[in-house]
Amino acid sequence: MQLNFSGLRALVTGAGKGIGRDTVKALHASGARVVAVSRTNADLVSLSKECPGIEPVCVDLGDWGATEKALGDVGPVDLLVNNAAVALMRPFLEVTKEDFDRSFSVNLRAVFQVSQIVARGMINRGVPGSIVNVSSMVAHVPFPSLAAYSSTKGAMTTLTKSMALELGPYKIGVNSVNPTVVLTAMGQKVSADPEFSRKLKERHPLKKFAEVEDVVNSILFLLSDRSASTSGSGILVDAGYLAS
Numbered sequence: 001m002q003l004n005f006s007g008l009r010a011l012v013t014g015a016g017k018g019i020g021r022d023t024v025k026a027l028h029a030s031g032a033r034v035v036a037v038s039r040t041n042a043d044l045v046s047l048s049k050e051c052p053g054i055e056p057v058c059v060d061l062g063d064w065g066a067t068e069k070a071l072g073d074v075g076p077v078d079l080l081v082n083n084a085a086v087a088l089m090r091p092f093l094e095v096t097k098e099d100f101d102r103s104f105s106v107n108l109r110a111v112f113q114v115s116q117i118v119a120r121g122m123i124n125r126g127v128p129g130s131i132v133n134v135s136s137m138v139a140h141v142p143f144p145s146l147a148a149y150s151s152t153k154g155a156m157t158t159l160t161k162s163m164a165l166e167l168g169p170y171k172i173g174v175n176s177v178n179p180t181v182v183l184t185a186m187g188q189k190v191s192a193d194p195e196f197s198r199k200l201k202e203r204h205p206l207k208k209f210a211e212v213e214d215v216v217n218s219i220l221f222l223l224s225d226r227s228a229s230t231s232g233s234g235i236l237v238d239a240g241y242l243a244s
C-alpha cells in the first residue's frame with residue numbers, strides 16, 4: 001500500500017528509538033514534514049541525518065511545563081502519533097508512587113497534553129486530522145510485573161474513545177494500535193527471561209512476536225484517508241494472541 005502524505009505535517013513522540021523512529025522514517029519517506037519529539041538529543045541528531053528536513057524537538061514529555069514550552073507553539077500539525085512511553089517493570093506489590101507517577105505522566109498525561117495542543121490547532125485552522133495512540137495488547141490482557149504500564153494502556157483505550165467522541169465533530173479521527181511484544185529496547189526488556197519469552201511466543205497463533213514494520217504499517221493506515229471511516233477504534237498487531 002503506497003501512501004502519500006505530501007503537504008501534511010506530522011508530529012511523532014518518542015521519535016528517538018524503536019517504533020517511533022521508524023514511524024518518522026516512514027512518514028518522511030511518504031512526503032510528510034515531520035516534527036520528531038524525543039528525550040535523548042543524540043537520537044534526534046542521528047535521526048535528522050537520516051531524514052533531512054525533519055524538525056527535532058528534545059523534551060521530557062513527563063514534564064508538563066517543559067512540554068508546554070517546547071510544543072505550545074508547534075504550529076500546524078495534521079497527523080499526530082502519541083508513541084512515547086516507559087515500561088517500568090515491578091511486581092504489583094512493589095510498585096512505588098514514583099513508578100506510578102512516571103508511568104502515568106509519560107504514557108497518559110502527555111497524550112492528553114500533546115493531543116490538546118495539536119487538536120486545538122486543527123480546530124482553529126478548520127482542517128481535518130488524524131491521531132494515533134500507540135497502545136499495547138496489555139490494554140486487554142495483563143503481563144506480569146507490568147501493572148503500572150498496563151494500567152496506562154488500559155486507560156488509553158478509554159481516552160482514545162473519549163477523544164474520538166469529542167473531536168469527531170471537527171473531522172479529527174482518533175484510533176490506537178495495540179501490538180504484542182516488538183523486539184525494540186522496550187520489548188527486549190519485557191521479554192528478557194528466555195523461558196517466559198519462549199512460552200509467550202508459543203502462545204501466539206502465528207508463533208511470533210510483531211515486527212516494528214508491522215506496527216508502523218498499521219499506524220500509517222490509521223493516519224491515512226484509507227481509514228477515513230474508522231475512529232475510536234484499535235488495531236491489534238498481536239500475531240493472534242487475543243484469539244488464543
Ligand code: NDP
Pocket residue numbers: 013014015016017018019020037038039040043059060061062082083084085086106134135136137178179180181182183184185186187188190
Ligand atoms: P523504545 O523504548 O524502544 O522507544 C521509546 C522512545 O520513546 C524512545 O526514543 C524514548 O526516548 C522515548 N521516550 C520515552 N519516554 C519519553 C519521555 N518522557 N519524553 C520523550 N520521549 C520519551 O519503545 P518502543 O519503540 O518499543 O515503544 C513505542 C511504543 O510502543 C510505546 O508506546 C510502547 O508502549 C508501545 N508498545 C511497545 C511494545 C514492545 O514490545 N516494544 C509492545 C506494545 C506496545 P529515550 O530512550 O531517550 O527515553
